[in-house]
Amino acid sequence: MTDNLKRFQISCPVFWGFNRFVDISKANSINDCINLFLQTHREFLFEQNYIDLLNYFDAHKSEYHIHDLTFDDIKNTNEIIYVCRHCQETENSESNLSENVLENNLNKDQYKNSILNLY
16 A cells, blocks of 8 residues: 555444545645545445435535644544544434435335335
């Protein structure tokens, strides 16, 4: 692994745990690093055809940030770099949304199964 490959991970109620190594050699700032990583996440959602999640992600993409690290810290670390989107004022609404997204998906599956059972 080269010094420019860094592991980033999302820290938010909906996408927590998504992580990838990102080459930061073309980055010049923390925001460049965040955008490179979030683009990787967006591509994953698109490739997996997670359209509802992709739309949700696009609506909240600008809320992601990194706490307590400078760009130099990112360049020099071998630890996971967390990209956060949950702050105290939004935690409760995000948890509810996360539950609603899951419930919505379950309802879609139930609907598909009921349609399939008709045939």
